[in-house]
Amino acid sequence: MTAPERPHATRPELLRLDRVGKTFNGDVVALRGMSLQVREGDFISLLGPSGCGKSTALRLISDLMHPSEGRITWAGPQETGDLGVVFQEPTLMPWATVAQNVWLPFRLRGKSYASVRDDVLEALKLVGLEKFQNSYPRELSGGMKMRVSIARAMVTRPRLILMDEPFAALDEITRFKLNNDLLTLKEAIGCTVIFVTHSVFESVFLSDRIVVMAARPGRVITELQVDAAYPRPESFRTSAEYAAYTRQATDALHEAMGEVA
Numbered sequence: 001m002t003a004p005e006r007p008h009a010t011r012p013e014l015l016r017l018d019r020v021g022k023t024f025n026g027d028v029v030a031l032r033g034m035s036l037q038v039r040e041g042d043f044i045s046l047l048g049p050s051g052c053g054k055s056t057a058l059r060l061i062s063d064l065m066h067p068s069e070g071r072i073t074w075a076g077p078q079e080t081g082d083l084g085v086v087f088q089e090p091t092l093m094p095w096a097t098v099a100q101n102v103w104l105p106f107r108l109r110g111k112s113y114a115s116v117r118d119d120v121l122e123a124l125k126l127v128g129l130e131k132f133q134n135s136y137p138r139e140l141s142g143g144m145k146m147r148v149s150i151a152r153a154m155v156t157r158p159r160l161i162l163m164d165e166p167f168a169a170l171d172e173i174t175r176f177k178l179n180n181d182l183l184t185l186k187e188a189i190g191c192t193v194i195f196v197t198h199s200v201f202e203s204v205f206l207s208d209r210i211v212v213m214a215a216r217p218g219r220v221i222t223e224l225q226v227d228a229a230y231p232r233p234e235s236f237r238t239s240a241e242y243a244a245y246t247r248q249a250t251d252a253l254h255e256a257m258g259e260v261a
């Protein structure tokens, strides 16, 4: 029997954004005044139209760039390997095998393949690709390449995984399958996820919190809570509960875009 889920408001804080903003070239306000408390185990989607600062927020959280204003604070000390990142493109090394690609985060930290082989194979098993460890990226489908990218992001068992529209380029059936598998994976490694998407449907299926954002300037409009219990079966997609949440998120998105639904 699985332990009952802790309501998210009672989970310990992982990190927080306090009035974070980013301005480019002196006048492009990519993000303004974003505050967000991220708690351990959250699955948060950043949902919004193009240009609302979703990717900027992820880049700031991953420390790839620094905020122009405000602060991002981790609740405890951060260790190497605490953060995994998945981009829209799988960005695999074409000359390296699947296993060598997944080994990369360890390799960058000076760890030999032999010393982390079990971790690499375990990560590949979790994404269903253990039989493809010796294949090359060119031999894989788009969905399989994305699975390798996810395995690489989670091989160090990070506390936080940032995902920037990872499934946007995939066909719908593959996307549904990867949505299901991502939730299983998240449970298996017990991490926190911040996931950027344009898709209301994807955000409702995956998240327990949806942060709705608007553009010009990029900012948070509202936050919705999706209280449906995990694990979420495929049947959740066709339930009345799912329809009600997607309606709520669609309305919030229209509001964010200054439109009437």
Ligand SMILES: Nc1ncnc2c1ncn2[C@@H]1O[C@H](COP(=O)(O)OP(=O)(O)OP(=O)(O)O)[C@@H](O)[C@H]1O
Pocket: 024, 025, 028, 029, 030, 031, 048, 049, 050, 051, 052, 053, 054, 055, 056, 057, 218
């Ligand atoms: N390096 C940069 N230099 C200048 N402007 C930038 C830079 N990065 C982002 N911007 C601008 O900041 C705004 C927010 O961009 P961002 O990529 O964060 O939006 P987004 O919500 O992720 O969009 P999309 O969904 O299209 O990826 C946009 O107007 C963008 O043109």
